[in-house]
Amino acid sequence: MSEGFDFSTAEVLDWEIQAVWEALDSGELRVSVHAQNEINLDALTVDDIYDAISYYDEVSKDLPGEGNRAPGVNFDRFIGRIRLRVKVGWRRTYYIVVTAMAN
Numbered sequence: 851m852s853e854g855f856d857f858s859t860a861e862v863l864d865w866e867i868q869a870v871w872e873a874l875d876s877g878e879l880r881v882s883v884h885a886q887n888e889i890n891l892d893a894l895t896v897d898d899i900y901d902a903i904s905y906y907d908e909v910s911k912d913l914p915g916e917g918n919r920a921p922g923v924n925f926d927r928f929i930g931r932i933r934l935r936v937k938v939g940w941r942r943t944y945y946i947v948v949t950a951m952a953n
Contacts, residue, residue: 854940862909873945885947892952902927902936
């Protein structure tokens, strides 16, 4: 696959979610240093991040050039009043968790 996401549309496509899930299932989904720092600051675990991707409540996409946001797919999971957001990006040949935060 040459591209991880279809950035010609803001719509999140089924194949994009499936590709992220396949990377997660195969152990090929990577976590950036930035995301790991955010995980630690929010007292989260990598399993919390994986659960948010696997059992998301909402999903959206940030396109390249859209403000200060990194391009990728956002997986939002709501646990009570807490929203856990995990952004998965594409780095040429692999998927990577770019950011993770709870608020």
